[in-house]
Amino acid sequence: MRILVVEDDRLLNNTLCYNLNTAGYAVDSALTKSAAGSFLTEQDYDLIVLDVNLPDGNGFDFCREVKERRPDTAIIFLTANDMESDMLKGYELGAEDYVTKPFPMSVFQKKLAVVLGRLTKQYGGDTYEDDILTINFSEMSATLSGKPLTFTPLEYRLLKILMKNPQIVLTRQVLLKR
Structure with a gap:
């Protein structure tokens, strides 16, 4: 499974990438929407962990772009925006999950495992x-x-x-x- 982490908080981004690499996933990291867009032109991802508030754009807009290009890419929003309207918008755009900050890493890893397990069953793995x-x-x-x-x-x-x-x-x- 290939994962792209799009998070502008460098410490959180590094922590997520470290934990995902340790769990055996192939991970790429982007701090901005434009950097994430560059990764997507070169590589397809099974899952994108996406912040809503990025320095050069909106994660919701990026999600819409990704889903238009590759609808089977799973997206988990990871954000401080905890308003019900934001959560609903994330799900309406096709997100698999919406995790609000701060969060325990163990809970995030469990949510991630559930989403990836569902993807493996859906697409039959290999x-x-x-x-x-x-x-x-x-x-x-x-x-x-x-x-x-x-x-x-x-x-x-x-x-x-x-x-x-x-x-x-x-x-x-x-x-x-x-």
Whole structure:
């Protein structure tokens, strides 16, 4: 799982990244909305931990942009804004959770584990299965109606990218980048 932490408080950002790295996640860190946007042009993320109040923009606007580009990216808002209207707005924009500061790190890690567990179940982790087709990407094996299929490693990588981006048109350039 790849996570992007977008938090302008440097100490909190470092603490979150340290704890997530220690838990085994691949983590990138951004202190501003523009830096986070740059990361998103280079990499897709399974989860974004996002502050609402950023020095160069609004986390709600950034969430909207992310969801338009890649609707399956999970977002957890992490903010001092504890008003009910802000929480509702976060959920309406498609956030998985809304955590208000200050918070115990153990509670945040538990919320994160629940969201990531839900994502793994939803997208099948490293496999794809329906009534006819089964693909195991880690073992590079596939069957169609029980009969083995043969794909090249490149074809497995392309299928995995397409599977993780359902209902999204991916250009040739985007596919080559990934």
